[in-house]
Amino acid sequence: MRKRNPFLSLSDIVYDILLQEIVSFRMAPGSRVNESTIAELLGVSRSPVKNALTRLMHNSYVVRQPGYRVAAFSEKEYTDIAELSELIEPYAAGRAAVAIKDTDLDVLYDIAGQLQHICVKSGNLQHRYIDVVDLEYQFHSRIVHLADHPLLEEFYEHIKYKLYRYRSYLNYDPPSGYFEVVGTEHLTICDILKMRDQGMAEAIMRRHLALARAEFKRKFPAENNQEFNKKGPFSPT
Incomplete structure (x- = not known):
């Protein structure tokens, strides 16, 4: 998701690695x-790890109970x-539709095409969900x-990692x-952007986001506040 910056400090690098593990669900909510x-595992001293965890705690990605755990999902946080x-992305899509260049559309079509290939043609996607998220x-x-x-x-930068964690x-x-829906939705968004219609671009993005929100809300009540079984390489039991 994020390209590594060669000028980051060691604690920043550790923070970045752990953030990606949390956001991509390789470190599950509630895991230690x-x-x-x-x-x-990273071949570093505990000092940069401690600094990284302090930042993650400040940004509400981990909690101390004592010891550190990945922050649990919150229905209120997700709703917020x-x-x-849903305020930002439809508006952004509408603005993009007005000014988008063919070269930009080509890039979006390429990304959407990769998504469709994975979602529609790859069969069992349990091992490919990280690719879909990325x-x-x-x-x-x-x-x-x-x-x-x-x-x-x-402003979007401030919320995007929490958004993609969910x-x-x-x-x-x-x-x-x-996944079948996801595989075609992004190509549909590209088709609408290609029409350069601001209102339609806003509407299709709003519908796209509403689909994900509805599916998440349908799953959330049954699993809220439970510790998940999936553990990543940095979250031992």
Whole structure:
């Protein structure tokens, strides 16, 4: 999701690695985060790991209970983030539709095509959900960028990782038929953007986001506040 910056400090690099593990659902909500284990796996001292965990706690990705655990999912947090996304992304899609260039469309079509290939032709997607999440992240972030609104993009930066943490969960354990819809939805968005119709672009993005929100809300009540069984490499039992 995020390209590694060679000028980051060691604690920033550790933070970035752990953030991606959390956002991509490889470190599950409620799972324990062992400072010593992380330091050993990454080949670093405990100091940068401690600094990274402090930042993650400040940004509400981990909690201390004592010891660190990945923050549990919150229905209120998801609702708040989803509402912000539904304000930002349709507006961004409408702006992008007006100004989009053919070269930008080609990039979006390429990302959407990769998504369709994975979702429709790859059969069992349990092992490919990270690829789906990463491509969705690229697609949505690029549309926000194409809106050519720096303040809007800056605001989106503040919520996108929390947003994709929840979307990762939906992609990890999707309802029946969900991936088939995802595989075609992004191509449909591209087709609408190609028409350069601002209103239609806003409407299709709003519908797209509403679909994901409805599916998540359908799953959430049964699994809220439970510890998930899936453990990533940094979340030992």
